Amino acid sequence: MPASSTRPAATGAGRRIYDLLRSQMDDGTLAPGSRVLSTRALATELSVSRTTVTAVYEQLAAEGFLATAPGRAARVTGTLAAPLPVRPAASRQPAAALSWSAFGRRVADMKMPALLRDEPARYDFLYGALASRDFPTLAWRRAYQAALLCQQQCLSYIPSEGDPSLRRALQGYLRRARGIACDAEQILVVHGSQQAIDLCARLLLDTGDAFAFENPGYLMARLCFEATGARLLPVPVDPHGIDTDRLPDDEQVRLAYVTPSHQFPLAGVLPIGRRLELLRWAQHRRAWIIEDDYDGEFRYGQRPIDALQSIDTQGRVIYIGTFSKALSPQLRLGYLVLPHALVPVFRQAKRLADRHAPALEQQALATLIGDGAYERHVRRMRRENERRRAALLEAVDRYLPADARVHGTAAGLHVVLWLPFLDTRDEAALAAAARGKGVGIYPVAPLFAQPALHGAPRPAGFILGYASLTVAQIQEGVQLLAQAIAK
Amino acid sequence: MPASSTRPAATGAGRRIYDLLRSQMDDGTLAPGSRVLSTRALATELSVSRTTVTAVYEQLAAEGFLATAPGRAARVTGTLAAPLPVRPAASRQPAAALSWSAFGRRVADMKMPALLRDEPARYDFLYGALASRDFPTLAWRRAYQAALLCQQQCLSYIPSEGDPSLRRALQGYLRRARGIACDAEQILVVHGSQQAIDLCARLLLDTGDAFAFENPGYLMARLCFEATGARLLPVPVDPHGIDTDRLPDDEQVRLAYVTPSHQFPLAGVLPIGRRLELLRWAQHRRAWIIEDDYDGEFRYGQRPIDALQSIDTQGRVIYIGTFSKALSPQLRLGYLVLPHALVPVFRQAKRLADRHAPALEQQALATLIGDGAYERHVRRMRRENERRRAALLEAVDRYLPADARVHGTAAGLHVVLWLPFLDTRDEAALAAAARGKGVGIYPVAPLFAQPALHGAPRPAGFILGYASLTVAQIQEGVQLLAQAIAK
Numbered sequence: 001m002p003a004s005s006t007r008p009a010a011t012g013a014g015r016r017i018y019d020l021l022r023s024q025m026d027d028g029t030l031a032p033g034s035r036v037l038s039t040r041a042l043a044t045e046l047s048v049s050r051t052t053v054t055a056v057y058e059q060l061a062a063e064g065f066l067a068t069a070p071g072r073a074a075r076v077t078g079t080l081a082a083p084l085p086v087r088p089a090a091s092r093q094p095a096a097a098l099s100w101s102a103f104g105r106r107v108a109d110m111k112m113p114a115l116l117r118d119e120p121a122r123y124d125f126l127y128g129a130l131a132s133r134d135f136p137t138l139a140w141r142r143a144y145q146a147a148l149l150c151q152q153q154c155l156s157y158i159p160s161e162g163d164p165s166l167r168r169a170l171q172g173y174l175r176r177a178r179g180i181a182c183d184a185e186q187i188l189v190v191h192g193s194q195q196a197i198d199l200c201a202r203l204l205l206d207t208g209d210a211f212a213f214e215n216p217g218y219l220m221a222r223l224c225f226e227a228t229g230a231r232l233l234p235v236p237v238d239p240h241g242i243d244t245d246r247l248p249d250d251e252q253v254r255l256a257y258v259t260p261s262h263q264f265p266l267a268g269v270l271p272i273g274r275r276l277e278l279l280r281w282a283q284h285r286r287a288w289i290i291e292d293d294y295d296g297e298f299r300y301g302q303r304p305i306d307a308l309q310s311i312d313t314q315g316r317v318i319y320i321g322t323f324s325k326a327l328s329p330q331l332r333l334g335y336l337v338l339p340h341a342l343v344p345v346f347r348q349a350k351r352l353a354d355r356h357a358p359a360l361e362q363q364a365l366a367t368l369i370g371d372g373a374y375e376r377h378v379r380r381m382r383r384e385n386e387r388r389r390a391a392l393l394e395a396v397d398r399y400l401p402a403d404a405r406v407h408g409t410a411a412g413l414h415v416v417l418w419l420p421f422l423d424t425r426d427e428a429a430l431a432a433a434a435r436g437k438g439v440g441i442y443p444v445a446p447l448f449a450q451p452a453l454h455g456a457p458r459p460a461g462f463i464l465g466y467a468s469l470t471v472a473q474i475q476e477g478v479q480l481l482a483q484a485i486a487k
Numbered sequence: 488m489p490a491s492s493t494r495p496a497a498t499g500a501g502r503r504i505y506d507l508l509r510s511q512m513d514d515g516t517l518a519p520g521s522r523v524l525s526t527r528a529l530a531t532e533l534s535v536s537r538t539t540v541t542a543v544y545e546q547l548a549a550e551g552f553l554a555t556a557p558g559r560a561a562r563v564t565g566t567l568a569a570p571l572p573v574r575p576a577a578s579r580q581p582a583a584a585l586s587w588s589a590f591g592r593r594v595a596d597m598k599m600p601a602l603l604r605d606e607p608a609r610y611d612f613l614y615g616a617l618a619s620r621d622f623p624t625l626a627w628r629r630a631y632q633a634a635l636l637c638q639q640q641c642l643s644y645i646p647s648e649g650d651p652s653l654r655r656a657l658q659g660y661l662r663r664a665r666g667i668a669c670d671a672e673q674i675l676v677v678h679g680s681q682q683a684i685d686l687c688a689r690l691l692l693d694t695g696d697a698f699a700f701e702n703p704g705y706l707m708a709r710l711c712f713e714a715t716g717a718r719l720l721p722v723p724v725d726p727h728g729i730d731t732d733r734l735p736d737d738e739q740v741r742l743a744y745v746t747p748s749h750q751f752p753l754a755g756v757l758p759i760g761r762r763l764e765l766l767r768w769a770q771h772r773r774a775w776i777i778e779d780d781y782d783g784e785f786r787y788g789q790r791p792i793d794a795l796q797s798i799d800t801q802g803r804v805i806y807i808g809t810f811s812k813a814l815s816p817q818l819r820l821g822y823l824v825l826p827h828a829l830v831p832v833f834r835q836a837k838r839l840a841d842r843h844a845p846a847l848e849q850q851a852l853a854t855l856i857g858d859g860a861y862e863r864h865v866r867r868m869r870r871e872n873e874r875r876r877a878a879l880l881e882a883v884d885r886y887l888p889a890d891a892r893v894h895g896t897a898a899g900l901h902v903v904l905w906l907p908f909l910d911t912r913d914e915a916a917l918a919a920a921a922r923g924k925g926v927g928i929y930p931v932a933p934l935f936a937q938p939a940l941h942g943a944p945r946p947a948g949f950i951l952g953y954a955s956l957t958v959a960q961i962q963e964g965v966q967l968l969a970q971a972i973a974k
Contacts, residue, residue, distance in 0.1 A: 062789050064727075064757075100691065104690035104832060110835060112838060137635055148628055151619040155816060194839070194840070202591070204588055220838075224839050272550050274551070275551070348599055349591070352597075354682035355679055355819065361845065
């Protein structure tokens with residue numbers, strides 16, 4: 001009990017006396033209303049100092065077990081009715097039987113993908129994972145230390161929109177890297193893009209509303225929107241991204257969630273015509289467009305395409321950025337660029353949700369962006385991932401059957417592998433077989449909201465992320481995958 | 488443009504050609520459907536390399552501005568209808584006119600206290616602020632660095648309930664320091680107690696439900712519960728904490744939010760009789776008790792009183808702990824100890840809300856708790872704050888009028904100063920006068936939900952937090968406050 005030195009009643013003898021008296025109260029030896037021995041008498045009886053006993057009595061009085069008054073004997077309080085009966089089963093009752101909110105019931109019914117396996121695959125093409133050797137450890141350590149040593153004299157809550165220096169640094173970065181012209185006021189720093197999506201869902205959707213969503217699309221975003229009780233309106237995706245001819249003409253639609261820079265998972269880059277179509281639809285329907293630019297920095301061969309937000313003249317686009325792909329998904333740092341009209345309410349909602357993002361990591365990030373280290377790192381990562389991508393394409397070409405097709409190679413940190421010779425229903429079986437060989441690949445099926453609506457039958461498909469693997473691992477992994485397919 | 492080196496079309500000449508063509512498309516010089524010069528012709532005309540022009544065309548094609556086909560001249564795409572008219576007013580429309588969710592409308596209507604002032608008071612008795620010199624900078628730096636250098640090979644999302652080593656460390660700490668017996672499975676690491684409260688509100692309350700809440704009580708928690716649309720049932724507070732005789736007998740009540748270790752703001756410690764009463768009420772009403780143990784570590788003279796959770800045999804208490812009072816409010820780290828039945832759904836909700844708390848800071852904290860440094864730090868802080876508290880009491884005694892009374896001195900990092908000679912309606916005026924002298928004090932009025940329900944008239948009262956000030960600042964601050972009162 002390391003904390004005992006400052007607790008008079010918790011020192012060895014004191015604690016034992018305290019426990020003794022408490023147990024006598026519990027078992028009725030000391031009944032409510034009964035007098036306890038004077039401190040002097042008890043000290044004599046137990047051969048301890050009177051100070052020790054006094055401290056115990058004061059503790060018990062402060063906790064309400066004893067009633068004391070100057071010059072009168074202490075008594076056990078009368079309010080100590082029989083303790084509550086223990087019902088161990090109560091704490092194990094099924095979650096469904098509890099009084100959840102409507103949101104809680106929807107979350108309880110939600111089937112989320114398993115996150116971790118007991119034994120990670122040796123060659124894990126897990127999308128979203130990064131190699132820790134890619135993390136700019138030294139630069140981050142330096143920047144974090146500087147933030148730590150420069151802490152303001154008084155540590156209190158910072159503004160919910162985030163550290164001012166980070167928002168200023170982001171403003172410049174977004175201008176340079178993503179063509180976004182915004183002022184720092186529009187930026188809200190959040191705990192990764194997941195929180196950005198959750199805030200949008202909470203603030204913009206109700207049961208009875210509807211939302212347009214790419215099909216297939218990013219599962220954790222879809223679940224977030226569905227958790228509000230709003231109705232899903234899946235919009236088909238083709239190799240160019242969301243099919244804007246099929247945007248819903250629905251009175252209840254409040255927003256569309258899109259990934260125009262690099263559709264997740266099918267990897268199309270949305271052409272300018274569709275971008276304008278999307279903006280017109282939003283204007284006509286008075287709907288919001290949520291642009292999730294989750295890996296817009298990673299585009300190979302050509303310069304990254306400017307964000308959809310950069311051509312929005314109506315203030316209808318909510319832009320979401322993240323540091324999960326260029327730095328680490330474990331940092332939990334991302335941001336929103338909001339139309340001016342939305343700023344005050346999003347700030348209040350962020351404050352209610354968790355006050356603000358951690359200050360030190362925000363300051364470290366501001367330093368990294370401000371001194372150019374972040375952009376140098378992104379360029380290095382782009383080259384690194386270009387090498388991984390090349391190795392993956394080459395290995396697929398060399399080891400997999402000739403009709404295996406790879407899509408989405410122009411951008412991002414994953415590709416889609418289509419295997420036309422495999423039945424869609426066998427996706428899970430092949431993933432399991434591959435795992436048996438130490439290779440993690442991820443079926444696309446769960447990313448489809450309603451397979452029936454997708455129209456034409458599709459071949460079996462898998463997501464292969466490559467950002468956490470070495471070139472050698474990629475080659476060996478694909479080779480092993482070929483063996484799994486051959487069976 | 489530091490990012491230009493990997494963007495063929497973004498180098499000096501390339502960028503200028505790109506911009507030229509884009510502007511010609513925008514102003515109609517290059518109409519939809521029209522052919523553009525061949526790469527060779529344009530390169531000759533502009534005296535640049537053909538490679539540069541080809542890169543620009545590829546970029547424009549990838550973005551959908553040009554349609555290219557092998558062996559044919561590139562054309563401006565036909566989908567480029569007139570750009571959307573700019574309506575600058577649209578982005579500045581009042582928030583109320585926008586299509587918020589019901590939650591969004593409630594947040595929009597919510598009046599939150601201003602967070603920061605342009606000029607902080609010199610002697611700021613701001614509750615919740617800590618002195619940065621109290622932060623264990625060296626130990627934290629060492630622990631954070633160790634976490635950084637030990638990052639797993641593959642950086643991917645960690646479990647939403649938090650880092651396993653932190654949850655194990657917390658389990659031991661809670662047992663030693665707060666009398667809580669739980670297993671690590673029940674612990675959910677969150678972004679400070681605010682997120683803990685928000686998760687409870689979202690998962691347990693709906694419009695039409697009701698919640699019991701201490702009056703006066705912690706404003707940011709009340710707002711969180713009110714944001715769900717549930718009905719507030721204020722329960723009066725006396726010097727012993729929440730008055731359990733007046734707990735609501737309401738069919739719709741789903742939970743009670745309480746601060747039994749140290750009522751915020753009136754600072755009472757809830758006696759055992761009332762604790763049992765509260766548990767019985769929860770059992771009878773099938774309601775949850777949310778125990779916010781925001782500063783349970785800080786109790787002077789006696790050992791900290793065990794948490795209410797420790798005597799809950801029914802699995803009805805949701806315990807909330809935080810590191811905002813012992814380390815820093817800017818870290819945003821806290822946790823829930825949940826009844827077993829609630830664990831799976833809270834984990835899913837946390838994952839939807841923001842995946843998980845930042846990994847590195849969780850690991851650093853696990854190290855600090857695991858090696859005893861955290862508890863040593865808490866003891867040091869207890870002594871430090873005991874000194875501050877003594878200085879405050881002495882200064883009040885010496886400088887303020889004789890009938891000024893100070894409550895809540897047994898625990899925590901703030902006291903309540905009652906000034907019976909001052910009218911309740913003059914609280915704001917005195918706070919302003921004090922600020923004029925460089926002293927920040929905070930009226931209790933905003934912490935009352937419904938002043939009319941509080942019963943007996945109360946004297947003017949102020950919250951004085953002292954954890955961010957030196958003994959000298961406390962003395963000078965109270966002296967200046969006395970001058971403000973004298974006027």
